[in-house]
Amino acid sequence: MGHLIEVAFKGNRKDFFLWESDELPPLHAAVIVDADRGEDLGHVHTLGDQAAHRSAGAAHGLGDASPAKKARRLATSDEVRRLDDTRLQDEDARRKAMERVKANQLVMKLSDAEWQWDHKKLTFYFTAEKRVDFRNLVRELASMFRTRIELKQIGVRDEAKRLDGIGRCGRQYCSSSWLPELRPVNLGVAKDQRLSLNPSQISGACGRLMCCLRYEHEFYVQQRKRFPKEGKLLKTSRGEEKVVSNDIFRERVTLRGVDGEIRALPLADLRSEMEAAGGAFPTPSASPIDQLLKVSAMDETLELDPVDDDEEEAAPSEIETVMADSGSLAEPAEDEEATDAPRKPHRRRGRRGGRRNRAGRDRGPSGGESAGPAASA
Numbered sequence: 001m002g003h004l005i006e007v008a009f010k011g012n013r014k015d016f017f018l019w020e021s022d023e024l025p026p027l028h029a030a031v032i033v034d035a036d037r038g039e040d041l042g043h044v045h046t047l048g049d050q051a052a053h054r055s056a057g058a059a060h061g062l063g064d065a066s067p068a069k070k071a072r073r074l075a076t077s078d079e080v081r082r083l084d085d086t087r088l089q090d091e092d093a094r095r096k097a098m099e100r101v102k103a104n105q106l107v108m109k110l111s112d113a114e115w116q117w118d119h120k121k122l123t124f125y126f127t128a129e130k131r132v133d134f135r136n137l138v139r140e141l142a143s144m145f146r147t148r149i150e151l152k153q154i155g156v157r158d159e160a161k162r163l164d165g166i167g168r169c170g171r172q173y174c175s176s177s178w179l180p181e182l183r184p185v186n187l188g189v190a191k192d193q194r195l196s197l198n199p200s201q202i203s204g205a206c207g208r209l210m211c212c213l214r215y216e217h218e219f220y221v222q223q224r225k226r227f228p229k230e231g232k233l234l235k236t237s238r239g240e241e242k243v244v245s246n247d248i249f250r251e252r253v254t255l256r257g258v259d260g261e262i263r264a265l266p267l268a269d270l271r272s273e274m275e276a277a278g279g280a281f282p283t284p285s286a287s288p289i290d291q292l293l294k295v296s297a298m299d300e301t302l303e304l305d306p307v308d309d310d311e312e313e314a315a316p317s318e319i320e321t322v323m324a325d326s327g328s329l330a331e332p333a334e335d336e337e338a339t340d341a342p343r344k345p346h347r348r349r350g351r352r353g354g355r356r357n358r359a360g361r362d363r364g365p366s367g368g369e370s371a372g373p374a375a376s377a
Contacts, residue, residue: 005071006051007033007042010087010114011125011162012176014045016055016062017071024048030075030083037148038120041075041083059181079117086115093145097124100140108132111159123150127159157182160206167204174211185209189217223248227267228281235279236270 002020009015017033025031029044046054055061075083094113101108108128115122122145126132134151141149154162161175161182175182190202190213204210227246228234234241234255241255244262251267265273271281 002070003047004051004055004067005031005044006046006054007031007071008045009040009042010090011112012164013114013162014058014060015042015069016051016060016067017069018067019047019071025071025074030080032072032075032079032117034069034072035116035118036121038116038118039072041079041117054180057180083117086117086119090115093122094124096144097137097141100137100144104134104137104140106132106134106137108134111154112162119147121148121150123152125152125154125159125162127154127156155182156206156208157211160204165205167210169212173205174215179211179215182211183214185211185214189213193217193220220248227253228270234270234274235277236273237277 002018003024004016005019006014006016019025024047025044027044027047030041031044032039032041056063090113093115094110097113098110101110107130108126110124110126112125113122138149138151157175160173164176165173167173187197190197190209193213195202202209202213227248228243230243230245232243234243238257241257244254244256246253252264253267253270254262254264256262274281
């Protein structure tokens with residue numbers, strides 16, 4: 001039956017393959033795998049039970065399906081050196097393609113280029129805000145590089161994942177290191193976590209809201225269920241006190257008494273005081289996590305129509321348009337949302353641009369307005 005292995009390629013691109021040999025390859029070993037009309041070289045990322053677990057949950061996973069592509073064999077040292085030489089040619093190919101993009105006056109940004117190990121295909125990854133007609137560009141690139149050309153449109157989150165880097169936390173991007181799927185993030189998540197809505201404080205290197213805001217949100221929701229609602233009046237050993245704030249990390253509650261005295265005490269001590277005073281410990285009724293994370297009007301969405309290409313240069317299936325479900329647009333602010341709606345024509349408010357048929361105005365013989373003493377006569 002073979003074994004399932006996950007192989008990593010350039011730009012954190014990963015795919016699953018079938019390893020037919022009984023003996024599994026070593027982890028991080030270089031292997032030759034089936035590719036589009038040829039062969040490619042990658043490194044083993046996971047194997048065995050871990051690969052099966054990732055295949056069931058990762059965005060590039062196969063689910064319950066069996067892998068259609070196979071991992072052929074372990075790569076030799078000469079083949080690995082050949083891959084290193086191929087990677088050195090990627091930047092040169094991207095620069096040449098950028099010249100053709102400018103010559104064709106296309107509004108698109110080429111983020112990266114990737115040669116297939118056997119040089120039978122060259123893939124360009126680009127970002128664009130609108131639909132781009134790149135049919136002429138594909139023809140020019142195919143004649144320039146004498147190989148099969150593939151253009152893939154990706155979002156800015158996918159671009160950051162592919163190019164990799166260090167985030168504001170000082171660690172590698174979550175999208176590049178471990179995050180299995182890039183999902184949209186909305187401003188409601190940042191508000192629920194009581195974060196500053198300053199874009200420079202909550203945006204990542206890609207210019208969009210940080211991915212960690214979404215997968216950390218569940219922790220905030222679960223923790224707040226254990227605390228009383230802010231502004232609630234509680235009956236403690238000192239009488240009635242009002243909840244000023246909650247520190248979910250240190251598990252402390254700040255209270256203000258009737259006399260204005262403010263004190264902070266651990267959550268466990270507050271619960272004990274309320275039980276001793278004969279009061280019930282209230283907890284806010286939290287909504288389900290799915291409801292808090294539902295897509296709102298500020299969600300990131302981008303729908304692009306796929307560009308049809310000539311079959312001679314590349315089949316339509318070869319030109320992939322990656323949608324923004326994986327996270328590609330920033331969440332517009334409330335004032336930005338108003339600019340997206342069609343504006344009403346501006347009506348001048350002046351002596352000549354006032355409203356018609358107002359009191360004191362009459363229509364002349366020619367259909368125009370007559371005002372002043374003659375109109376009232």
